Amino acid sequence: MVTMQDVAKAAGVSTMTVSNVLNHYPHVRDETRDRVLRAIDDLGYRVNVAARNLRAGRTNTIGFAVPEVDRPYFGQLASRIIARASAAGYRVVIEQTGADRETELSAIVSSRNRMYDALILSAVGLGTADRELLRVDFPMVILGETVFEGPVDHIALPNVEGTFAATRHLIARGSRRIAIVEGDDLLPPNVSSLRHGGYLRALRESGVEFDPALSVGIPELTMSGGRSAAERLVDSGAAFDGVVCITDTVALGVMRGLADRGVRVPDDVRVIGFDAIEEGEYSIPRLSTVDPDHDEVAALAVDLVLRRIAGDTEWQPREFVSSFRVVARESTA
Amino acid sequence: MVTMQDVAKAAGVSTMTVSNVLNHYPHVRDETRDRVLRAIDDLGYRVNVAARNLRAGRTNTIGFAVPEVDRPYFGQLASRIIARASAAGYRVVIEQTGADRETELSAIVSSRNRMYDALILSAVGLGTADRELLRVDFPMVILGETVFEGPVDHIALPNVEGTFAATRHLIARGSRRIAIVEGDDLLPPNVSSLRHGGYLRALRESGVEFDPALSVGIPELTMSGGRSAAERLVDSGAAFDGVVCITDTVALGVMRGLADRGVRVPDDVRVIGFDAIEEGEYSIPRLSTVDPDHDEVAALAVDLVLRRIAGDTEWQPREFVSSFRVVARESTA
DNA sequence: ACACCTGACTGTATCGATAAAGGAGTCGGA
DNA sequence: TCCGACTCCTTTATCGATACAGTCAGGTGT
Incomplete structure (x- = not known):
């Protein structure tokens, strides 16, 4: 490995001068700077970041x-x-x-x-x-x-407010049997438990009944999880006309699962996600969501x-x- | 910042012993190891990665x-x-x-x-x-x-072979007027020029005519780019029944753009992408693609x-x- | 003529960890 | 009794860059 010492020797200066050239210290004669730069180039020198980090402390x-x-x-x-x-x-x-x-x-x-x-x-x-x-x-x-x-x-x-608003949005659009697809671990405080709370509160404040059968837990918040949740939901025979999804990724999976079961979005069931990922702007149908800025x-x-x-x-x-x-x-x- | 020296002093040993404890060197008496570990814990010592990297050279x-x-x-x-x-x-x-x-x-x-x-x-x-x-x-x-x-x-x-195969796939399924959505820079060698080549070759070998009007360039290979390309394509009035997309991301945008213009996939137009990103397995409709392993x-x-x-x-x-x-x-x- | 400054450098210590070599003590076997 | 092997630990040198202090020549102001 070629070090500053090598460059210094080749350029006939001290290592400090090489360092000064590299760090754009102003008081270096042009001719010296050129010699150093040429040596750097000839030898293919690159500064050693580990050493610099150690010395600089940052x-x-x-x-x-x-x-x-x-x-x-x-x-x-x-x-x-x-x-x-x-x-x-x-x-x-x-x-x-x-x-x-x-x-x-x-x-x-x-x-x-x-x-x-x-x-x-x-x-x-x-x-x-x-x-x-x-x-x-x-x-x-x-x-x-x-x-x-x-x-x-x-x-x-x-989390709570966003999911609250999302659920209210579904209710405002006419949904009454609203499912939620969330993580299967609801130990507070985690994403799912908080968002679940917002969902519950919105139902309660709107006088909509909470049906535990419409609450689907999945082990991982992925598209794959969302799809199987949707399938389970439809296959269970429970009636529902809205789904609150814990994330947009899950929501995309849910929409896919619903489509596979012949359920139309939004005609039969409304779906809303959380996160405002870009994919939701381009999905078919476009995904409603909570955008956390x-x-x-x-x-x-x-x-x-x-x-x-x-x-x-x-x-x-x-x-x-x-x-x-x-x-x-x-x-x- | 607390260093090995500090730990060594606190534990009444040399820094080398601290290092040995940290690196699980076997020949350290249990009692000494405990003293060192206790000192590390008390002082909240963490090894300095920059120093280790410098010394180790890796x-x-x-x-x-x-x-x-x-x-x-x-x-x-x-x-x-x-x-x-x-x-x-x-x-x-x-x-x-x-x-x-x-x-x-x-x-x-x-x-x-x-x-x-x-x-x-x-x-x-x-x-x-x-x-x-x-x-x-x-x-x-x-x-x-x-x-x-x-x-x-x-x-x-x-690139070439994959796009060749993708284009052939569209032809095999019945498409004859096949568009391509690609980067607007076709200077070889880049992705677009190579894949364009595969597309052209497939058309030629299948005896399908290449229509420059069906070649749409976009500045960035994004969903947004794909959507506007699809819109431009439909709005141009040119007839087409297949679209080869330079990437899956672009393809998702294209499908969105086609949907917005009331064009059905795959009924009116078949779409194929490249990359096999996971999103394509869950899109509606699911996206055909080239999976490069x-x-x-x-x-x-x-x-x-x-x-x-x-x-x-x-x-x-x-x-x-x-x-x-x-x-x-x-x-x- | 003198202090004083500035520009253009150099020498050395240092950042914090670790490899290599070696010293002190213990133990078992010849 | 002596030797080698082993355990446990220390000393020293080093990785490569940079902060800091300092040297030295040449100019400025009074």
């Missing part, structure tokens, strides 16, 4: 940890975070916490973190049990659906960690809830 | 650079790469090369690379002009649609870089082309 990188990289939701969120962070001169790398959440999450939080100046953690299913894990001396913000009384900043989605979430997340990186020690950890709006499209027409 | 991390993180295709590919790499004990981080490809790509390849032990570069639109850029002394594999006579390993998709691609990519990491200097850069199969679904029924 990496200029923000980590974004997500449970699954192949869910459109995270990709679209990542895209916004990258845009915001790169405007501030930071690079973002995405890392997957994955199926083996426990191990992975703790690995990222407790050891890899020093690869990043800050960590944005999208933590589906993070419980209060993880609180201690997050008690780290490190700029971090939790992004996600879980209500979390932890020692770090947390940006929540409007991802731009706001991304901007806030980045701004919060930047503030901590900048060393604002005054700042007290807070919980934020993004604003939202119901987007009515064809699936609830 | 990061145990593979970089995966993609043009856009919010395209399902890349997310799904990333997921497979992560699975394969983590089985080999490597971590993967995803990085976006982004809109400003020139700058970003060169930044990643030429300087950030030392953050990774290897780089898998998904390089849409990498031209022969970038050849010099890639002449780096660094384990790297190019993944993507471009034919590339470069100094590194390259895994190509079966992403598992094969991901596995090969990881294996190739691992071989280079392991120091196989014998290996000569090669170009691989993934196998594929046409997946017939409802959109071409």
Whole structure:
């Protein structure tokens, strides 16, 4: 490996001068700079990022940890975070916490973190049990659906209110037998339990009866899960004319499952999702959804960690809830 | 920041002993190990990854650079790469090369690379002009649609053959007036020009006339682009009964655009995509597509870089082309 | 003539971890 | 009794870049 020393020797200067050239330090004679640059080029020198990071104590990188990289939701969120962070001169790398959440999450939080100046953690299913894990001396913000009384900043989605509004929307459009497709684990506080709460409240406040037979739990919030939930629902013979889906991804699966069973959307059944992923704008029919304002979430997340990186020690950890709006499209027409 | 020295002092041992404890070196007395672990816990020590990387000369991390993180295709590919790499004990981080490809790509390849032990570069639109850029002394594999006579390993998709097969599939199903929706830049060698070639060849070999009016270019290979292409196509008044789409994402947009214009798929027009993204299995109608065997691609990519990491200097850069199969679904029924 | 500044460099210590080598102590066998 | 092997731990050097202090020549102002 060719190092700065090699370049320095080749150019007949000290390593410090090479460093100065690389970092655009102004007081370097043009002729010297040229010699150094030529040497760099000749030898094919590249700065060693590990060494620079060690010395500088920073990496200029923000980590974004997500449970699954192949869910459109995270990709679209990542895209916004990258845009915001790169405007501030930071690079973002995405890392997957994955199926083996426990191990992975703790690995990222407790050891890899020093690869990043800050960590944005999208933590589906993070419980209060993880609180201690997050008690780290490190700029971090939790992004996600879980209500979390932890020692770090947390940006929540409007789970209860959003699902409340979504359910009300279905009722306003005329649905009365409203199903919900959600995670099969309703231990609070998690996404499903919160959204389930919003659904229940909307039913109650509208005087619509809650039928447990219309509540379908699935192990994973995927399209595949949504499809089989829809099939089970139809096959059960229970009458329903609306479905609240825990995420857009699930909703797309549900619409597919309904179509397979010959149920028409929105004619027979209205469907609404949550997240406003781009795919919902192009599905057939277009998917109505709850749009939690991802731009706001991304901007806030980045701004919060930047503030901590900048060393604002005054700042007290807070919980934020993004604003939202119901987007009515064809699936609830 | 609390360092190993601090831990060592607190535990009354040398830093090397702390290191040994952390790295599970066997010859440490239990009592000493406990003292060290207690000190680590008390002080909240975390190993500094930058220092370890510098010392070790490796990061145990593979970089995966993609043009856009919010395209399902890349997310799904990333997921497979992560699975394969983590089985080999490597971590993967995803990085976006982004809109400003020139700058970003060169930044990643030429300087950030030392953050990774290897780089898998998904390089849409990498031209022969970038050849010099890639002449780096660094384990790297190019993944993507471009034919590339470069100094590194390259895994190509079966662009020509796949699109050839897709077009033949439409013809076999009865289509004769077959449109193509592709990038507006057909400068070879890029995805669009190659796939365009496959399309043309299939038409020619089947004795079907090529009508330039049925060739629609879009600036970005997105759903939005696909939709407007479909609208333009219908509005132009040209008769067509089949559409070959350059990617599944574009195809989903095309199906949406056709639906908006009252054109039925597959009854009036058959549609086929390329990539086999998961969304196509759940769209209404389900999307026929060319499946390039992403598992094969991901596995090969990881294996190739691992071989280079392991120091196989014998290996000569090669170009691989993934196998594929046409997946017939409802959109071409 | 002197202090004082600025530009253009260089030398050295340092960031935090770890590999390599080696010292002290213990134990078993010849 | 002595030797080698083994365990447990320490010392030292090093990875590659950079902050900081400092050198030295040449100019400026008074």
